[in-house]
Amino acid sequence: MAPQQEKGQLDPGVALPSSRLFTWEEINLRNGQGESARERWLVIDRKVYDITRFHKRHPGGSRVICSYAGQDATDPFMAFHVDKTPVKKYMKQLMIGELAPDQPSFEPSKNKLLVEDFRELRSIVEKMGLLKPNPLYFFVLLLHILLLDAAGWFVLWYFGTSVTTFIIATALLLIAQSQGGWLQHDLGHLSVFSNTKWNHILHEFVMCHLKGLSAKWWSFHHSQHHAKPNCFLKDPDIEVHPTIFSLGKPLSEELGRQKKKYMPYNHQHKYFFITMPLAVVPVFQIYSVYFIFQRKLWRELAWCATYFIRFFICFVPLLGVKGVLGELLLLIILESILFTWISQLNHIPMHIDYDGNMDWFSTQLLATCNVNQSFFNDWVTGHLNFQIEHHLFPTMPRHNFWKVTPLIKSLCAKHGIEYQSKPLFAGFADII
Incomplete structure (x- = not known):
């Protein structure tokens, strides 16, 4: 999510995990703090990504991607990446599911x-x-x-x-x-x-x-x-x-x-x-x-x-x-x-x-x-x-x-x- 992150450091060929459905309440808890301090999730275009292990290898730095842990990162993702196609390709193995159908695309507070x-x-x-x-x-x-x-x-x-x-x-x-x-x-x-x-x-x-x-x-x-x-x-x-x-x-x-x-x-x-x-x-x-x-x-x-x-x-x-x-x-x-x-x-x-x-x-x-x-x-x-x-x-x-x-x-x-x-x-x- 930073200006320089145009390449991932992941294997795009890794198989996707089975799709799971999440609520905003579950995602907000995975912000790297409190009881779930070890877990960091974020949402991009309704897809849920687990960056717990990846954030330290993030090409743009750990802190910038962790600043959106537990939150919707769709707009910053769009803002920072010039060519999104190859980045999304490498994001596949980080995806753990998506928002449940009854969940809004944006956090309720927004x-x-x-x-x-x-x-x-x-x-x-x-x-x-x-x-x-x-x-x-x-x-x-x-x-x-x-x-x-x-x-x-x-x-x-x-x-x-x-x-x-x-x-x-x-x-x-x-x-x-x-x-x-x-x-x-x-x-x-x-x-x-x-x-x-x-x-x-x-x-x-x-x-x-x-x-x-x-x-x-x-x-x-x-x-x-x-x-x-x-x-x-x-x-x-x-x-x-x-x-x-x-x-x-x-x-x-x-x-x-x-x-x-x-x-x-x-x-x-x-x-x-x-x-x-x-x-x-x-x-x-x-x-x-x-x-x-x-x-x-x-x-x-x-x-x-x-x-x-x-x-x-x-x-x-x-x-x-x-x-x-x-x-x-x-x-x-x-x-x-x-x-x-x-x-x-x-x-x-x-x-x-x-x-x-x-x-x-x-x-x-x-x-x-x-x-x-x-x-x-x-x-x-x-x-x-x-x-x-x-x-x-x-x-x-x-x-x-x-x-x-x-x-x-x-x-x-x-x-x-x-x-x-x-x-x-x-x-x-x-x-x-």
């Missing part, structure tokens, strides 16, 4: 009409071809990133290393890193090429060679966020260590009652500006390296090494070894600040709580808001100002977001759901 309307919307989106990418568009994006990166070096090489040229070069390199981050995000979601293999190959090049980070680590981490955004214990983006931050009212109150704190949460907005942004990218670097060695991703390690080798070869003759180390540190700090503010303004101001097992549409709209469209906002955020559209259709190419917006707004209006979009700086203020 809004049946809303679920049906969203699935109809998805069908319309597919017929309109909005999930089909335009590779030329992304080639231009990659070209402008490479030109920005080269321009950062050229300014220092041609004009010398004065304070002014150093600032200009750093700004160019920072923009290149930021834009590279948005492009790798597109590739990680398999939204650049129709062929998933090419998405993976270019994802490694952009994430590992141009940014020095693990592509697979990002995919595993980010797919968990998309599955259950702003849900405690399921969204890693809000699993901030409670000794520093507590995001969302429920967790803050819970920790307060337990007296689990080392920092004053009621004053965290005063130190967020410095502490949080400075920690993000350095922590990413640490976890990325740990992930590479843990999974023995030696090809990614080699790609990441080329990023630092290239940087040193280009800039040591101009800045010296200490200067290059300082420039690397400065870029990490500046990108961390930029990335934190741009990526979090769509989620941190929104509802944060434990998983309420809502339908896919409500889950995404409750935890996500947009930033108003403009050429600058589209470019500087990598089109993630269309965060609502992206969360509802994670494999949709960014150049089609604006086309689906009217359809989503119409569905929101029909069901009385707020579609939030705000100016860029208003989004920054809402983080505070």
